[in-house]
Structures are given as C-alpha cells and as structure tokens.
Ligand code: OXD
C-alpha cells in the first residue's frame with residue numbers, strides 16, 4: 053500500500069507550505085513509497101538512521117575506541133563515482149546547454165524519468181530532506197528540498213549541508229527553494245506486490261543525473277554515490293546555481309576558499325579553481341612552510357560569490373562538510389584533513405583494519421599486514437588490487453578541521469582579494485603569473501587545462517581543457533558562462549580580485565617535479581599577496597606578470613638557479629602551438645564565444661611574437 057495525499061498532508065510538519073506538501077505528494081504518487089518521513093536534522097534522527105543502516109548491513113560501525121561515531125559504507129563496484137556520461141542539462145534549446153554538456157530535450161527527458169521513477173520507491177521510505185546551501189538566512193545562501201529513498205544520502209546530507217527543521221522553517225516563511233528528487237532505483241516491491249530483500253548498496257544499472265535549468269529542478273536516478281546522489285553539491289551548488297548566478301548577477305564556482313593572515317596580521321581571502329586530482333583539499337588545508345603566515349580553511353570545493361555593498365566580491369562556502377578523496381591523505385600530505393577524520397566521519401569504499409579502523413593507500417608508508425578491502429574481501433600487501441577504491445571518500449563536518457576559519461559560517465561571506473586558476477601542467481605554464489587584468493584572467497580561466505597522460509583518454513601530450521574547473525559542472529553554455537564572468541568583472545571594476553595562474557606540477561627533462569608543492573605553495577601565494585599590497589614590482593611576459601627572483605621567499609628550499617629558471621621559463625614556440633590549440637578549442641563555441649576572448653587570444657599571439 054502506498055501512502056496517499058491525505059496521509060502526506062497529515063505527516064507533513066506544520067510549517068511545511070502547501071506548495072511543498074503538494075510537490076511531495078506528487079512525487080509520492082509517482083514513486084509509491086511505503087512511508088514518508090520528513091527529516092528534522094536532529095541527532096536522534098541521525099542515530100536512528102545509523103542504527104537502521106548498521107542492522108541492514110549498509111554501514112559498518114567502526115571501533116569506537118579508535119574512531120568514535122564513525123561508519124564505513126561499501127558501494128557496489130558499478131557505483132563508485134560521478135557519471136558524467138549520464139549527466140544531462142535539459143534546457144529547452146540545445147545551444148543553451150552548449151557543446152560541453154550532454155543535452156536532452158526536457159519534455160522527452162521528463163517522460164523517460166517518469167517511466168524510471170514510476171513505483172521506484174515501492175517498499176521503501178521516502179525521506180524529505182530540507183537543506184540550506186550556505187549559512188541559514190544569509191543573502192548569498194539558498195534553500196532546497198531533496199526527496200530521496202536512501203538513508204545513506206540523508207546522513208551524508210546532514211553533514212554536507214545545514215539540514216532539517218531550520219531550513220524548513222525558512223521555506224515555510226516563503227523563501228525560494230530548489231526541488232531535487234533522488235532515487236537509488238531499487239524498489240523492494242514489484243507491481244504485483246511481491247517483495248524482495250534489500251541489498252547493502254541498492255542502485256540501478258540505468259543512471260540519469262538530470263538538471264532542468266529553466267524550471268530549476270534536479271532529478272537523479274540509479275546511483276547512491278557522491279555527487280550523483282547528494283544533490284546539494286554538484287547538481288545544485290554548481291549546475292543549477294550557475295544558472296541562478298547568471299540570472300542574478302553572481303558567481304557559483306568550483307573553487308576552494310582560504311583565509312590567509314600575514315606576518316603583519318593583515319588578512320586576505322583567496323579562491324582557487326583546480327581540475328580534479330590537483331590537490332585542492334591539500335591546498336584548502338595548507339600549512340605554510342614560511343614563517344609568519346597562517347592559512348585557514350573556509351571551503352574546499354565550492355564558492356558562491358556576490359558583489360557586496362562596498363563593491364567587492366564576497367564569497368561563502370555553500371557546503372557544511374567535506375566530501376573528500378581519502379587515498380593519499382596522510383600525516384605527511386595533509387595532517388589537518390587526516391585528524392578531522394578522527395571521529396564522527398562516514399567513510400565510503402575505504403579498507404577496514406582488523407581492529408575496526410580504516411586504511412587507504414598512502415595513509416601509512418607500510419600497509420597493514422591484513423585488511424578487508426573496499427569490496428569486503430581479504431586483502432594483504434601481496435594482493436594485486438588496491439585495498440581502498442581510488443575514489444573512496446570521507447564525509448565530515450567542515451568544522452572538524454582544525455584549520456577552519458572563525459568566519460567560515462559568516463552569512464555575509466568574506467571579501468576576495470585573489471583568484472587562482474591552476475591545472476596540472478608538466479610544461480609551459482610557470483609556477484605563478486599575475487594576469488594583466490580581469491579580462492585576461494577570464495581568458496586564463498577559460499583555457500585551464502591539464503596534460504593528458506597515457507592512462508587518460510586522448511593522445512599523450514594533448515591538453516584536456518577544464519575551463520574554470522567547471523567542465524562537468526556548468527549548467528549552461530560554457531561560452532555564455534565566460535560572458536557572464538566578463539560582465540561580473542565590469543560590475544566589480546577596480547574592486548575586482550586580482551587573478552593569477554599557478555602551476556605546482558611543472559617537471560624537468562627527467563620527468564621530476566621542479567616544485568615541492570604542498571606547504572611550499574604558500575611561497576607563491578605570498579608573492580600574489582605582496583602584489584595585491586603593491587609591495588613588489590613584476591616583469592611583463594607573454595603570459596602575464598612574472599615574479600622577480602628576489603621577491604620570492606625561497607629560504608630553506610633546495611632549488612638551483614637552473615631549476616628556478618625552468619619553473620618560470622616561457623618558450624614562445626610552445627606557446628604559439630598552445631595558442632593554435634586554444635583557437636581550435638574556442639571554435640566549437642561558434643558565435644557564442646565572447647569577442648573579448650578572441651581579442652585576448654590575439655593579444656597573447658602578439659606577446660608571443662614580441663618574445664620570439
Ligand atoms: C569532487 C569533484 O568530488 O570535483 O569534488 O569531483
């Protein structure tokens with residue numbers, strides 16, 4: 053028996069507005085759950101769900117002496133990551149999704165979804181999860197409701213967002229909210245009423261992660277994992293929010309946010325966009341190797357930024373937690389992240405130790421002699437497979453990181469001084485360059501790339517473009533998104549943050565990294581901040597302004613002059629080849645490409661010619 057609309061109205065909290073109750077009733081009518089549960093976000097609710105999932109075999113409670121209040125989930129091997137090939141932007145017109153997104157016609161996609169969602173929650177509880185992206189009530193923050201049939205999603209959303217009764221009260225008071233529907237796509241009862249047992253990680257081979265930018269809705273089917281299922285994160289805070297931001301004059305970005313305090317106690321704020329696998333979480337929790345500098349975390353993945361009354365750009369972290377990649381996190385690489393996970397953490401797809409704790413590749417130099425791997429099998433250091441899945445994750449409240457800044461929940465946000473764009477480039481791109489102006493900054497953001505490795509798709513040595521690190525996350529035509537950035541720059545004028553390009557990954561001819569990275573990245577950031585302060589001059593180059601050697605703090609670093617030269621070398625011939633690739637890349641956007649970016653490419657070519 054599925055619940056009917058009268059029951060829904062009766063179970064809804066008193067402050068749930070009628071439109072919300074009607075929407076919930078409509079989704080319930082379609083998906084036919086056994087029960088509807090409105091989440092209040094309380095600890096009691098969380099603990100009930102944890103217990104229920106432990107009883108069902110979805111979660112393993114870790115040894116409370118080693119890892120209090122922490123749990124391990126193991127997903128099905130077919131459901132271990134975001135699925136970009138199954139992610140769709142369903143705008144009315146294909147050109148509004150643009151050449152970098154998968155597009156589907158909205159009414160057709162709605163029909164397809166209707167068949168998949170029909171009865172998909174039979175035998176299950178449907179959870180109604182009110183949430184806020186950003187501190188409650190802040191003028192940059194926004195609300196949403198995720199309907200899901202996954203209790204794993206509920207407990208993760210409780211960590212990753214402000215979830216429960218409070219956001220519902222704001223929705224009840226008439227604030228704007230985005231509807232998001234999620235199902236793992238594994239009903240427990242078929243159309244004839246036959247029941248089947250549940251499995252620890254229910255999901256479906258068919259997956260649809262769909263976004264409707266005009267009606268601002270999200271529908272996700274078939275996956276219980278990460279960004280496919282925790283719909284506040286990539287689906288809302290990036291894909292739908294980028295559309296809202298375009299229409300409302302702000303920015304929704306795939307950027308970390310840092311607070312930095314200098315030796316003179318002056319504070320700065322910085323955001324930074326990097327493609328995946330460029331150490332974003334490590335930078336978000338950077339421990340500077342140079343004395344006198346302090347770095348604190350405000351966000352590790354997403355920034356929402358809005359011009360403030362004083363004309364400056366203010367950023368909030370719309371999330372409340374970190375959903376970070378576990379492998380590689382260690383006492384050496386990121387002790388702050390490692391210790392944030394000492395308690396109250398959900399781990400997904402990491403290995404289990406014999407004493408009920410967790411482990412992953414890179415956590416310790418020596419792996420334990422025996423583990424249970426992420427698929428539940430015995431594992432020893434001789435096993436040919438990895439103990440933890442390479443995309444295994446931790447979900448943890450942001451304020452469990454000792455590096456969290458006091459103002460991380462300031463609803464007004466923090467004023468941004470510097471924006472960094474980085475890729476993983478073995479060649480060509482110097483450690484740091486300051487762009488000449490916002491417009492060149494947008495060009496640099498638009499052309500962010502990483503070199504393909506043999507393991508990735510595409511030819512070795514070719515560039516994988518990841519503009520603004522937003523390739524899989526921009527909810528509309530990427531060229532229009534660049535135009536929007538140019539417009540925001542005009543609004544900000546002289547108050548615009550200064551834009552820098554960085555590259556921690558340059559290699560020498562023997563393939564060795566030239567720069568130590570990690571805490572030493574503070575040295576490059578220090579130079580950027582000294583530029584902001586007008587303390588140091590810089591030298592013009594074909595790619596922007598370069599540091600003078602004497603202005604870089606290199607004390608204690610073991611770098612030869614030759615290595616430094618290589619770190620900053622700009623080869624005009626290589627840059628000319630890269631400019632050709634950029635022209636080809638831009639061509640796919642046709643006449644949607646802003647003229648300013650064509651002009652920037654021409655300006656780059658002129659600077660290359662001058663340097664040749
Ligand atoms: C993430 C990603 O998980 O960008 O943050 O893929």
Ligand code: MN
Pocket residue numbers: 306353
């Ligand atoms: Mn990310």
